[in-house]
Structures are given as C-alpha cells and as structure tokens.
Amino acid sequence: MLRHVFNEFDKNSKLQILLAEVSKQRSKPSHGVRDAAKESNAFEDFRNDLEIAVEVYEKLLELMESEFNISSEHELRRHDMIDFLPQTDGEVHPKSSTRQATRMVGKTIEKVWYGKRKEIEGVQQCEVLFIEFTNGEILAIDTVSNIVDMLDETDMKPDELRVEFGLKWVSAPSNKAAS
Numbered sequence: 553m554l555r556h557v558f559n560e561f562d563k564n565s566k567l568q569i570l571l572a573e574v575s576k577q578r579s580k581p582s583h584g585v586r587d588a589a590k591e592s593n594a595f596e597d598f599r600n601d602l603e604i605a606v607e608v609y610e611k612l613l614e615l616m617e618s619e620f621n622i623s624s625e626h627e628l629r630r631h632d633m634i635d636f637l638p639q640t641d642g643e644v645h646p647k648s649s650t651r652q653a654t655r656m657v658g659k660t661i662e663k664v665w666y667g668k669r670k671e672i673e674g675v676q677q678c679e680v681l682f683i684e685f686t687n688g689e690i691l692a693i694d695t696v697s698n699i700v701d702m703l704d705e706t707d708m709k710p711d712e713l714r715v716e717f718g719l720k721w722v723s724a725p726s727n728k729a730a731s
Contacts, residue, residue: 671711
C-alpha cells in the first residue's frame with residue numbers, strides 16, 4: 553500500500569528491506585504444519601525485532617517528512633498547542649456580537665493594532681484589539697461584562713475590575729509555515 557503513496561518506496565529501499573524482515577519474522581504459517589521448533593534466545597530476538605521496528609519507524613518518518621514537506625517535531629508541538637486552546641461548550645447568544653467574527657472569512661488582514669481602551673466612566677477597563685482588512689473594513693474587539701449588574705451586591709467599583717484577552721496563537725502546519 554505504501555508503494556502507492558510514496559514513489560521512493562521501492563522493493564530495494566532500506567525501508568522495504570526492514571519491513572520485509574519484520575514481515576518474514578511475523579508471517580510464520582498460521583495453518584498447516586509449522587517449522588520444527590528451534591532453540592532461540594527469546595529476549596535477544598525480541599530486542600533485535602524492536603531495533604528493526606524502531607529503524608522502520610524512523611525511515612518511514614523520514615520518508616513522510618520528505619514526501620509531505622513537514623517537520624514531525626513542529627507538528628507535535630503544534631498538536632500540543634491545539635490541545636490547550638479554549639474549548640467551546642454550546643452556542644453563543646443569538647444576538648452576540650461574537651457571531652460577526654465570521655465576516656473575517658476570506659478577508660486579508662492589512663494591519664493590526666491594540667492598546668488599553670480609553671476609559672469609559674462606570675465601565676471596566678480592558679484591552680482593545682483592532683484588525684484592519686485590505687478592503688478597508690476594521691474590526692474592533694474589546695471585552696463586555698455584566699459586572700455592573702453585580703456591583704449592587706458588593707463594594708467593588710467598576711474601575712477595579714480588570715479584564716484581558718486570553719489570546720492563544722497556534723502556528724501554521726510546518727509545510728505551510730514558509731508560505
């Protein structure tokens with residue numbers, strides 16, 4: 553099957569030779585008469601088989617990295633970063649401005665800037681993020697909170713609340729990083 557995926561995977565390649573050895577060791581007859589049992593050092597055979605298996609996996613990894621122009625180390629780090637992205641758990645409110653984020657699809661970003669939002673009396677302080685697109689549209693992202701509703705129940709003042717964005721950036725796949 554791998555020969556259909558990888559052109560370099562021919563019968564004389566190191567990878568094919570290693571795979572053939574593993575296959576030979578594992579394909580003893582499962583029906584009919586087996587070869588007579590011979591004395592062997594099971595631990596030594598197991599160690600040798602593991603060494604061959606490791607070498608096969610290393611060669612296969614090298615082949616895949618070359619064929620698909622990827623870095624396995626980069627992809628493992630990227631996978632770990634993706635695992636730590638926040639998870640969604642349900643839909644946002646139908647009138648939530650977050651839904652407008654879909655308008656970014658297909659647009660090209662020309663400029664990004666950010667800073668501390670100008671103070672608004674009675675509103676929590678926060679950061680603001682601006683994204684300007686090549687078509688002239690600008691998206692401003694700041695935070696919204698219901699803290700004012702909760703202030704009646706506490707001595708807290710609105711300007712004592714601090715809200716920040718929790719941005720997490722995941723790099724492009726390794727075969728796209730140079731693009």
